[in-house]
Amino acid sequence: MLAIGARDELPAVEDLAKRWGRSIFHWPCCHGYELKPGPIGIIAASEIAHHHAMMLPDWGAPTLFLNGAYRPTDDDIVAFARRGTTVEATSIVRVEGVADVVLTDDRTLSMNGLFTQPRTHIASPIAAQLGCTLVQGPMGVFIQLGAMQQTYVPNVFACGDAARAAGSVAMTVADAAMAWVAAHRSTMF
Ligand SMILES: Cc1cc2nc3c(=O)[nH]c(=O)nc-3n(C[C@H](O)[C@H](O)[C@H](O)COP(=O)(O)OP(=O)(O)OC[C@H]3O[C@@H](n4cnc5c(N)ncnc54)[C@H](O)[C@@H]3O)c2cc1C
Structure with a gap:
């Protein structure tokens, strides 16, 4: 995650x-x-x-x-x-x-x-090191996700500012809730 x-x-x-x-x-x-x-x-x-x-x-x-x-x-x-x-x-x-x-x-x-208007950068190189797909947004690069907060690397999920063009606390919390549900689900199905 x-x-x-x-x-x-x-x-x-x-x-x-x-x-x-x-x-x-x-x-x-x-x-x-x-x-x-x-x-x-x-x-x-x-x-x-x-x-x-x-x-x-x-x-x-x-x-x-x-x-x-x-x-x-x-x-x-x-x-x-x-x-x-x-x-x-x-x-x-x-x-x-x-x-x-x-x-x-x-x-x-x-x-x-x-x-x-800052340029934003993902705060850690770990997403790139894992091979996550990164996309260019208007303010900077972020991790591209599917609808269930999954990256395009198996078993890797993401949420918050690293995975949005721009974010807020409320958006991050909502992303995190969905990411947790999806990560948990992926351990069973
Ligand atoms: C100036 C400013 C004002 C803002 N004001 C508001 C506001 O009023 N209301 C609002 O809703 N939102 C506001 N936001 C946006 C909000 O702060 C972010 O959307 C939110 O904090 C994103 O949460 P996050 O968990 O994705 O990232 P973060 O809050 O940045 O947390 C990520 C954490 O991961 C840690 N980390 C990074 N890499 C690693 C690693 N490799 N290993 C372990 N830990 C790591 C970081 O140190 C950090 O603690 C503001 C943002 C800024 C910059």
Whole structure:
């Protein structure tokens, strides 16, 4: 049973990593409401920033920091403005305080919290070593499964972030329950 999780590769912004999971997040549905209505920063790390720019106005007033990592089209910028997202093209020097973004032109924009788009990696090489089929998702590689949480290697099952394009605690617990049932069943039939 592979319940090994995923490792997040964060954008190389100074002092961002130490705030990961405290004031910097990736999933609006989990953390948007915690930031109260107010300024929310989106640090672009890939084109998935587009989703953040469109979703986060439901929880606050976002500023999308392009930081040289994402180039929206003119139509995208119009769509962001309609939703209430401001676009900031000046690059980031570092993050300070709770979620203050220091820019190369010496401005500092204070945010209630920040979002970014990590690349995910399966947290252990064991899945590849066993010969599990791995697939590329929008955020990174994960283990491909059948409907009963089975990998394509006999008697190897998986659950959670290692075996999903993106996950949550509730999804992981549901996957794990099904994986356990399937693994137990496989010992008899
Ligand atoms: C910043 C952040 C905020 C989040 N906020 C939320 C939230 O608010 N609500 C929500 O529902 N979800 C949230 N999530 C997602 C949630 O944390 C994950 O979906 C969930 O923890 C996945 O569980 P998992 O068991 O698959 O992996 P993990 O929780 O990562 O656990 C895997 C464990 O396996 C261990 N391991 C790895 N390799 C080996 C090995 N070879 N041998 C032994 N042990 C090994 C690891 O050390 C780790 O302890 C958040 C994630 C992040 C990164």
